[in-house]
Amino acid sequence: MIKNFFNKIRFFFLCLNLTLKGGEEDMVYVYVTLIVAGRRTFKQVPTTVKEEVKNELIAMELSKLVEE
Numbered sequence: 001m002i003k004n005f006f007n008k009i010r011f012f013f014l015c016l017n018l019t020l021k022g023g024e025e026d027m028v029y030v031y032v033t034l035i036v037a038g039r040r041t042f043k044q045v046p047t048t049v050k051e052e053v054k055n056e057l058i059a060m061e062l063s064k065l066v067e068e
Helices: 002-020 024-037 050-059
Strands: none
Touching (some): 024 050
16 A cells, blocks of 8 residues: 555656656656556546647547547
8 A cells, every 4th residue: 555655656647757857758658558448537547647648549540538
């Protein structure tokens, strides 16, 4: 349980770090990977990268995963 908590904190800071360093493209691929793996939904994607994530999922012919 504590390990899971620390993994979530690490993930949060990874996302924050990538976003602050201008790593929007990296964040797109992180969220696409998480959506494909079933760990996140399209609703959970931040608005700053939502359009790019949508485009990547459609390009991968996974438009069914793009649901609000």
